[in-house]
Amino acid sequence: MKTSTPPRILLTAGPTREHIDPVRFLSNGSSGRMGYALAGEAAARGCAVELVSGPVSLPAPEGVTVHRVVSAADMLAACEPLFGACDVFIAVAAVSDYRPRVFAPEKMKKNGGVLTLEFEPTVDILKTLAARKHPGQTVVGFAAETRDVEAYARRKLETKNLDWIVANDVSRPGIGMDAADNAVLLLSRAGARLAFGPAPKQAVAGFILDHVLC
Template structure:
């Protein structure tokens, strides 16, 4: 009987928000359902699971360590703090790619709103963290696209130093806010496994089953 410890899995889920002022923000339609389903599937397999979640209306999965964040900067800090001890990072979060260059400290009155806002990019969490990957660590990204999904996913896989990417359509009727999903799991070795269409619960279970053989349990 092995005394090796369980796989340590770090997952990000949900959207992030970037504030215009204390009562207004920009975000996206991510519900967090896919990430939470993956957390539950990984825990059911006996993995130790840490979940970094943006604002969602979901109950915390049982026996999962949950850290709630709001902005992209907060999510980056949480992931960087936790990543060195994890065996696999599965980044399903839909991070808001931009933020206002200047956010107002107080609520802006309607008659004082500027209808032109200058934005700047938020941190690229996946690329930043994957650049620090150590031998034995596996990094899995999600590519949420509305067209040419698998082609864009392959480009992201190479550009961000990932081991796998899940090509995921968010066009009308796609994954955002749905209870169902369909993904193409693409490996850096060129492998391709199609999962779904099925419930996000079933997609999550199959995704974890596909990833498990690539993870060596550490002593």
């Protein structure tokens, strides 16, 4: 991906929340640190950065436009009008794979019995947007796995029409979700295989951008 002007980057970061009722939701342990580190590093390199963020407690990186969302549907709705104009899309967010089939408009009360909930798939943001990729755009995904990390990442790289994928093993203590450090395996559709870390997420962000922006 080469441009004569600083690239326009669209990123997603953090978790999503899929509400069961007004006070309860399905989510995950993503802190948003990796996505925010990438956004901050890209802005420091002169890129125009739009960051679509799920609920996190992090301050907005300097020089980055942040769009705050809650659910997977919200995240896709925020990304859609921005995707066509970006040069690079980096999907870092840990998007919930499922949402409750029915939302209870009032807080569900404990009745002492077994509670059964039905769930349905959420929209696949990365696959949906990657299918719209135009010539010259670069699409980067993340694969947070607990086993067979490289195999799952390679499958995702192919099935979702990605240019790069960043794989990491979130079962390892001290790296990944809600940690200050990360260790990643960067794979490309062209055949590159590059490992980095463990290292602070800011350094990991620099490593990723060194390759996907070249």
